[in-house]
Amino acid sequence: MNYTTLLEEVKQYALHFFGVHDNQQFLYHNLNHTESVVKSATLLAAHYHLSDRDFFIVLAAAWFHDMAYYTGPADGHEKNAVELMRVFLKDKGVDELTISEVGDCILATCLKNPPEELNLNQRIVKDADVFHWGTDEFLDRSKLMRKEAETRFGKKIGKKEWTEGTIRLLESHEYVTDYARELLQAKKLENLARLKQRLHQQEPSGSGVKEERAAKAVPGGAGHGKASVAIPESVVIKKKKSDRPERGIETMFRITSNNHQRLSDMADNKAHIMITTTSIILSVLLSVLLRKLEDNPHLVIPTMLLLVVCVVTLVFSILATRPNLPKGTFTHQDIDEKKVNLLFFGNFYQMSYEAYSEAMHVMMEDSDFLYSSLIKDVYSQGVVLSRKYRLLRNAYDVFMFGIIVSVLGFAIATIFFGH
Incomplete structure (x- = not known):
């Protein structure tokens, strides 16, 4: 099953659904929220390197999880969303097991579900649904929800x-994937502290004077009972400015690298299809058709044309998947000048472990070196992808036009010279 195509159909159905069922009373549970959940689910799924099938399950659940707000009561909308999803995917010929797993992911968005009973796909969807609780968008989203x-x-x-x-909701909540906790927990606690400060300001003060010096009360962890620590506003701001870009940059590199890997896998699959197809045609040509050319000389030219087409297509397809390895070594000068990409195995597989370990420690101590290596790695993946897809395009063009010309050749030879 082509999960990429199927997921695109799910997306188009969701966009059409929200367009048709546009309701102004849903200021929060609308297309914007759904697209945000899909984006967050994509980020989490990419981090955990999900298979194509699991990737589809997670994103299909994200697209369907709030649709039932528009077709029935809010209470129990998860179960109604499962039914909407089931009807659509069953019509698309999706197997019952996959439909059931998508449904379980939708049901996982119910906050009452105990996290220990959830698998990874369900945890990803559950965290994606409340991803914004750990972002700067939280307060604005909360206003819309209200x-x-x-x-x-x-x-x-x-x-x-x-x-x-x-406040009670945030204090009782914990992200259920390790990556979401790493990425969002600190900011969620900041948002919780802001709510508590806002609540304190809303309550009448005995002196009638609000505190002029703002402070953030950052709990040790929601539900863990640890003492709160007062942190000055300036310190929190500095921490936010220094931490958040690092996480964003790392996330950007991770997603880009994962996307390149998925595109590379797709290119390899396409090349394998062409290799298999042309190999079958060549086998038939060499084993059956060539033997009959003596009795059918008028078929020599179209047969040879088809043979050339298949061989050229096969060559392009093999070149698209053919690995290209560098020499596998680097020098101390490369490290000093920060020229080598230590993240690609082709640059160090001939080196000793000690030399590689030393170079890696140098890179990890130098953020500029580290990020330049990540940039080189992403760029190198892009160059390889460009070469693969260029060769694949040539293979498909040769095969498509060659088959057309060959078939026409066989038809002309048979009609005009067959007798």
């Missing part, structure tokens, strides 16, 4: 009441 709730329930919800409920 306005949506007021519209749905038909009553005003006080700021203090909403803030208290949100």
Whole structure:
């Protein structure tokens, strides 16, 4: 099953669904939220190197998980979303096991599910649904959620009441994937501290004077009962400025590298298809058709043309998958000048472990060297991909036009010279 094509069909269905069912009362549970969850799920799935099938399961669940808000009551919308998903995927010929696993991922978004009962796919979707709790978007999203709730329930919800409920929710929540905890937990605790500070400001003060010096109360961890530590605003800001870009850069490199790897795998699969196809045609030509050319001399030219087409296609396909290894060594000068990419095995496989370990420690101590190596690695992957897809395009062009010309040749030879 082609999961890439199927996932694109799921995406188009979701975009059409939200377009048709546009409802202004859903200020939060709308297409913007769904696309945000899909983006977060993609990030988490790429980090864990999911297979194509698991990648489809996770993203299909992300696209469907909130659709049922538009077709029924909010309570139990997860189960209704599963039914919408089941009807669509069954119509597309998806097997029952895959449909069931997508449904389990949708049900995992219910906050009441115990995390220890969830598998990796379900954990990814669960964390993706509340990914924004650990980002700068949290407060804005919370406002939208409050306005949506007021519209749905038909009553005003006080700021203090909403803030208290949100604090309880964040304090009881834990991200269930290691990567989400690493990436989002610190910022989620900052958001929680801001809510507590806001709640303190909303409550009437005995002196009637608000504190002029803001401080962030950062708990040791939600639900762990550790004492809070007061951190000055300036320190928090400095920490935020120094930490967040690093995480963003690392995430960018990770996603780009994973995308390149997936494209490389796709190119290899396409090349293997062409190699298999042309090999079968060549086998038939050499074993059957060539023997009959003495009795059918009018078929010599189209047969030879088809033979050449298959051979040229086969050569291009093999070249697209043929590995190209560098010499596998580097020098101390390369390290000093930061010219070598130590992240690609082709640059060090002939070196001793001691030399490679020493070079790696030098790179890890120098952030400029490290990031330049990551840039070289991504660039090198792109160059290799460009070569693969260029050769593959040549192979497909030769095969497509060659088959057309060969078939026409056989038809002309048979019609005009067959007798």
